[in-house]
Amino acid sequence: MALEPGSVWLDARGTQSAAHGERGVGRYIAEQIEAILQRDSRLIAAVGLDPSLPVPGSLRKLESSGLLAANEEGPRQGQAPSIYHVMSPFETSYDLDGIWPPWARERCRLAVTLYDLIPLVFRQRYLEQWSAWTNQWLGRLGLIGSAETVLTISRNTADDAIRLLGLPEERVTVVDCGVSGELAELVPSAEQAEEILRRELRRVRPGFLLYVGGDDPRKNMEGTIRAYARLPEEVRRAHQLVIVCALGRLRRLHWMRLARELGIHRRELVLPGYIADRELAALYRCCGLFIFPSEYEGAGLPILEAMVCGAPVAASNTSSIPELLGNDDATFDPADPADIARCIAAVVDDPARLEALRERSRRRVGLFTWERVAERTIEGYRRALEGDSPARVAVAAR
Secondary structure, eight states: OOOOOOEEEEGGGGOOOOTTTTTTTTHHHHHHHHHHHHHHHHHHEEEEEESSSOOGGGGGTTTTTTEEEEETTSSSSOOOOOOHHHHHHHOSSSSHHHOOOOOHHHHHHHEEEEHHHHHEEEEEEEESSSTTHHHHHHHHHHHHOOOEEEEESHHHHHHHHHHHHHHOOOGGEEEOOOOOOHHHHHHHHHHHHHHHHHHOOOOOOOTOOEEEEOOOOOGGGGHHHHHHSSSOOHHHHSSEEEOOOOOOHHHHHHHHHHHHHHHHHHHTTTOOOOHHHHHHHHHHHOSSSEEEEOSSSSHHHHHHHHHTTTTOEEEEESSTHHHSSSOOTTTOTTOOHHHHHHHHHHTTTTTTHHHHHHHHHHHHHHHOOHHHHHHHHHHHHHHHHHHHOOOOOOOOOO
């Protein structure tokens, strides 16, 4: 079914989130919007934002386009769009009427992006600890169940949605992830990257191991540090562990204390905290090995960022991560620090294996383009218009 001009309204308020507006979900939304506009500039009726919050930097290029609109108000004149796309359904700053406003519920087919169902996969760790927020999160599952099309960022997330939510497979479209070359272009050469690190991150030494993640138990920072402690001393001396993660002072002290207890010298572990994209690109470009020991990921965007910067990658063998890697070379069980250490030791000082991993990065990253994400997203919109509307769940309780 052909999509008419102005068919789709995008709820892009996830880009304004204080928690993830400039990374993760927020970055995905901004890149997806740009790719859809490049694919078909007439398709989008509006990009909905919260007018009480600043326009995020990632969407400022649209300020003169006439596309930015107040999301809850909907179209001010003319015909309503055919599809209302909630690009970040778990934004708890808004109630259910705010996420799926009455104007859209009454007149539009619903599309929802689903990044992961991690709180259901690890129910005891999340839902049983969240108290009042649990009901808010579970309420959004009704929104997803009411969608004509659910767009997932990996096959693994699609399988979770079908298995855990009982969604019919025909209502799920895997759009995958994309990665642009913009991050790599910030630091186009290893020489420039080395200069940036010498100037901005002076504690970092050549040959370092790099992990980029969050301070969430699922991200497995503790397992990473414990695995590093198991490496032979000569390997640790040659290869620092650099963990890029936004950390408060007390959390930083916690991880440094654990490292000391495990026998890791203070110069062997570097915790630079949150860093700007240019320094991040320099780290990806220069690392001896990028490691990603996360227990579970909806996609694992740092892997794609590392790959586009040419880094060799060793990563977990769980969830969606094998979809990005394409094979099981340099993979490990993230629940077993000994297995993580085994993998690192087998790879980090083997030039042939490192070059094979760099070649894998170059090859695989070429598959994960935003152009492909846009094409699959538009296909999901078509499927939403062609299929029967599901019985709407009463998610907007009055």
